[in-house]
Amino acid sequence: MIKGAWIVTALIGCDQGATAEPPPKEPPAPAADDGRVEKRGSSESRNTAVEEEGLLIGEYRLAPDPVIDGDTIRVEGIDKSIRLLSLDTEERFHGKAERAAATKDFEGYLKMKRGDAKRPRKTGTPMGEQASEFAKAFFEGAESVRLERDDPKEIRGHFGRPLAYALVEKNGRWTSYNVECVRAGMSPYFTKYGYSHRFHNQLSHAEAEAKQAKRGIWNPNAQSYGDYDERKAWWDARADFIRAFEHQATRESNFILLSHWDAPNRLEASLGKEVVVLSTVDRVKHFKGLVRVTLDMQPKRPLPLIFFDREVFNESGVADYQGEPVVVRGRVERYTKGSYSTLQLVVDDVAQVTTPKLPGEI
Template identity: 35%
Template sequence: MKKNILLYLSALYFFIFSGYSFSQISENNSLILGTFKITKVIDGDTFKFENLDGSSRLLGIDTEETFKTDDAAAKTDEISAKWDEYYRLEKGENKMPVKTNSPLGYEAMIWAKEFLKDVENARLELEDENRAMDIFGRHLVYMFVQKDGKEINYNVECVRLGYSPYFNKYGNSKKYHQDFIAAQEYARNNKLGIWDPDKKHYPDYEERINWWNKRAEQLENFEKKYSDNENYFNLSDESDFKRLSENVGNEIIVFGNISDVLTKKFPYLLRIPRTKEDTFELVIFEDNANLLNEMEIDNKKEYYTYIKGTLGVYKGKYQIELKDKDQIWIE
């Protein structure tokens, strides 16, 4: 009996003074999606798994796009022969870097298939219960596989070998930020993949990374300053989005990324997507049509914005009417 009491007290002492808690353990376990058989490599950062609906998009990486048809190799050779011109035409008049099929994207897909050819199962982890899927309905995960008796974080390995930059456009990794930073530094120093000047890849990674870093800083700033303020709502956070129903008719401040600007008819609609079908809408009626230029929406679209106004609902969609340019800003 005394022995059992001593064991209990020892265990209790460990949990109290080591900083662990039963709730933390439960929370960590809840972020493990499970172990699944890999059924398809779509490209370097997107996969399908048995008994898991839809596809899964890996967190922290963004391999270049690639052709996925049977003649992908031939198409890749074709654009490779005129890569600089091809990318210039694909970018067109876009102010920001664009995504398009590339020779390095094809190489990343081939590497992924080769790297995983002897791997049957992968362990998938979520980053956060409030951001488990993207707007396309894909699972957002870290993928761990066994290679030569060791467990490897595929996401980090992809960056370490230069097949992807550290992709923090939607926020820094909460779990593996330092691992990604170290992996990217290794790839840079060794001129691997996208950091190899002789390979044919997107030419504007410095611009991309500066852009993504600024967005990641915006998200961290929101978390530090406003996450405990009940009047602020991060629209990419599932729990914040659910709280909107309790605030219809109230003046609130929402935080999100404007994706689509619809101006073919009035009212103008500025959409912040939650899923492909479900969006938060900013509404501009004809009397305030000039607001679109005054607010410089084209510049704000690439970053997270704050919008202040009275929350309404129309045809099942949450919305805020914009009447003044000071209702929307960037921090």
């Protein structure tokens, strides 16, 4: 038994459960041209299709009142709202008090909302309201929406929502809402969780076009966050770190992205072997004899990193990277007690942890 593992049992007892067998792969969807793809046959609108690996999720009827905000929609047949990829529109106001504060003194409102946070935060703004109206106009009258993934293995995000590009048929072609939202200046090209694999050029060009035309958030008179240079520098630094790992993962079979649906299966198959994983730091908890750091993993089964040496933990700097991506190298171990079993990595050398170079101090 691993030293101190009895403590780990009490902390992660909710992570039990077997993973499903790998589903059959869907054929790749055609590449888009300027945010558009040629029409193909629709798939059955059923919630189970969301869990199947592949680029194409399917065509779905929009739910009544489908727009939650500029980057989130609802469709019939899927249990949760759809988080639209490569977008990060500003928030809608949450209540009358927030709207009133923004109306009275918008700059003061933004400063109050950020407080002493080291990184930009999200909050309700007039541009967030405008982005929602843009989405409503875009999807108005659409009979169905086509949902596609960026990566066939990236099925759901941190909050369990399906991740997708949303396309609507306009003038006989499928038009990407994600690209058009950026082109309209309703959102920057959002790279916090990585560059788009399929539509990087289209999204980059759409953002450049919106900036040049001073549309939406790029209009100097818009009541928007106003700190997009800072946001983009942070997001792109993360994206560069993720892309470097992804490139290595194409050459090294033991590199595992924990955001992929099959990460638990791959770790199970690597028991006793060294792996290199990429994920965001979720929680850090200190206990007598160890520090437990959890990394996000799909499907909602965090991977524990166990530090028995507190000096190694401190030198790794991982405590300063909660919510940020890190790369960790280690041998996959299993801890078992009674009917409970979990996989974990033990970190006993600071060289096992690699953190990104982010702008500013963390």
